Amino acid sequence: MKHEKQAKSFIRKMIRKVKIDPYVSIRVDCAIDGETLYHGTKEAELLDTIFGVDCSEVFFVDLTTSRELGGIAIVLDYDRLPDEIVSDYIDNDYTNRLIQHAEKGLK
Secondary structure (H helix, E strand, O other): OOOHHHHHHHHHHHHHHHHOOOOEEEEEEEOOOOOEEEEEOOHHHHHHHHOOOOEEEEEEEEOOOOOEEEEEEEEOOOOOOHHHOEEEEOOOHHHHHHHHHHHHOOO
């Protein structure tokens, strides 16, 4: 991937923002078949999972209620810019704050 370092930095910022709350976990699903690929909070494993497939869906889950707080769909193409890898997202306050936080470092 042409902009892999910057794209990982973009996702890493979101992960670190989520990890501030110990009661939130991150679930990575394969966008094609919906299979859960990873569920947890370890940054390196999350990045490896997300960047190990072309398309994934990342959900932020409240551990106390099992409710999804938000989510993003990530599509990795060879020349896609870091701020373009999020191809879709759940439009709510939680997800919007994460995306805005990650975009701050790109500008």
